[in-house]
Amino acid sequence: MPQRKAPCGTYSAYKRHLRNKEKVDAKCRAAQRKHDGTRSTSATARAARAAKPKTPATPPATIELPAPAPSTARTEVVSRLDVLKELLEQQRLLLPTLRQEEPARAYLLMREQRETLREIDEIQNAGASKGATLADQLAEARAARAARAAGA
Numbered sequence: 001m002p003q004r005k006a007p008c009g010t011y012s013a014y015k016r017h018l019r020n021k022e023k024v025d026a027k028c029r030a031a032q033r034k035h036d037g038t039r040s041t042s043a044t045a046r047a048a049r050a051a052k053p054k055t056p057a058t059p060p061a062t063i064e065l066p067a068p069a070p071s072t073a074r075t076e077v078v079s080r081l082d083v084l085k086e087l088l089e090q091q092r093l094l095l096p097t098l099r100q101e102e103p104a105r106a107y108l109l110m111r112e113q114r115e116t117l118r119e120i121d122e123i124q125n126a127g128a129s130k131g132a133t134l135a136d137q138l139a140e141a142r143a144a145r146a147a148r149a150a151g152a
């Protein structure tokens, strides 16, 4: 069973220092020089190689980022929605103060709030209907035709 951690003064330890971004001490520096000079024929180098831990030299450096949103149109809708929601939140926060200090403006703000809400609703419904299937639309058309037929 190979030793997991090579002691200082071995080439393995030298490489471990590099891997761990540790300061290479004199003993390990000497071991590295010896390793390079003798091209690994010494017993020390063979022992060091035998003791080499089976960990990968470099850990995976990159973290996979989530793929960007596939369509820009969808992103625009989302960001517009975000802006409107933020606006609504601001209106919500402002309303109590306005109600006390300027009731007339509070009334206007409430109407504005309703507008914002409706716009949010429209965007959300637009997003939903974009996903609505053709079958839904056909069913609707069929229902309309049936209603007309029943009326005639």
Ligand SMILES: [Zn+2]
Residues within 6 Å of the ligand: 007, 008, 009, 013, 014, 017, 024, 025, 027, 028
């Ligand atoms: Zn060392």
